[in-house]
Amino acid sequence: MRKRxxxxxxxxxxxxKYGRIDMGRFINYIMLDGEKAVAEKIFYGALEEVKKKxxxxxxxxxxDAMANATPMVEVVSRRVGGANYQIPMExxxxxxxxxxxxxxxxxxxxxxxxxMHKELAEQIIAASKNEGEAIKKKQDTHRVAEANRAxxxxxxx
Numbered sequence: 001m002r003k004r005x006x007x008x009x010x011x012x013x014x015x016x017k018y019g020r021i022d023m024g025r026f027i028n029y030i031m032l033d034g035e036k037a038v039a040e041k042i043f044y045g046a047l048e049e050v051k052k053k054x055x056x057x058x059x060x061x062x063x064d065a066m067a068n069a070t071p072m073v074e075v076v077s078r079r080v081g082g083a084n085y086q087i088p089m090e091x092x093x094x095x096x097x098x099x100x101x102x103x104x105x106x107x108x109x110x111x112x113x114x115x116m117h118k119e120l121a122e123q124i125i126a127a128s129k130n131e132g133e134a135i136k137k138k139q140d141t142h143r144v145a146e147a148n149r150a151x152x153x154x155x156x157x
Contacts, residue, residue: 008094017044018059022066022097029101030120045117050124065127069100069134073145080154087154088145100134107133 015023023043031039047058054061075086091099104127108120126132 015040015043020059023059023062025097026062026066026101029098030105042117042120045115046120046124049118049121053121053125061128062124065104065124065134066097066100068130069103069127069138070096071099071138071141074099074141075145075148078154085151085154086144086148087151088148100138103134103137107137 012021012025012028014021015027017023027036027039027043030042047062050058050061071091073088074091076089078085078087104123105120108116108123110133111119111122123132123134127134
């Protein structure tokens with residue numbers, strides 16, 4: 001028997017500086033062990049770095065980075081007739097933001113030797129220019145989905 005569907009929390013709180021819900025969610029994704037103040041310090045430090053380096057609005061740069069890193073399709077594993085197939089599926093809107101944010105954050109975490117806020121700023125700037133590890137991850141995901149396009153007919157609706 002299948003489990004009940006997951007409860008979706010709809011109301012996310014906006015960040016206190018810009019008043020934007022997407023930035024509030026991004027800060028929550030950075031947060032470790034409930035230390036939100038540390039996550040906010042990292043995020044706002046990164047936006048200050050973005051402002052210094054690009055001399056443009058950091059909120060707009062962040063928005064561009066998230067838009068560029070957002071995937072359109074991903075592969076989902078399905079068992080059909082005793083075999084597992086990677087089936088390309090369109091990404092749900094709430095998952096798009098999650099994937100883009102995590103790719104940017106994980107790319108910044110994987111780099112060593114610099115403070116997190118500086119590395120996060122570099123990843124945000126790179127993603128806003130359609131470069132960097134998060135964009136590479138998105139392109140890899142799209143490439144795998146394109147390669148498995150033949151199995152798209154196995155989609156359960």
